[in-house]
Amino acid sequence: MIFFKHLFNLLKEFFGFSMQHKKWWMIPIILVFLVMALLIVVGQSTAPFIYTLF
Numbered sequence: 644m645i646f647f648k649h650l651f652n653l654l655k656e657f658f659g660f661s662m663q664h665k666k667w668w669m670i671p672i673i674l675v676f677l678v679m680a681l682l683i684v685v686g687q688s689t690a691p692f693i694y695t696l697f
Contacts, residue, residue: 661669 657673661667
C-alpha cells in the first residue's frame with residue numbers, strides 16, 4: 644500500500660514539473676511507458692495459465 648502512495652506522489656511531482664516548465668512532450672512518453680509496464684506485468688501473470696491449456 645505504501646508503494647502506491649509513493650508512486651502517486653512521484654507521478655504528481657512529474658506532472659507538476661511538466662506543467663511548470665512547459666514540457667508537454669514528456670507526458671505521452673511516460674504514459675506509454677506506464678501502459679507498456681502494465682501490459683508486461685499482466686502478460687507475465689497469465690502465461691502459466693495459457694501453458695496448462697496446451
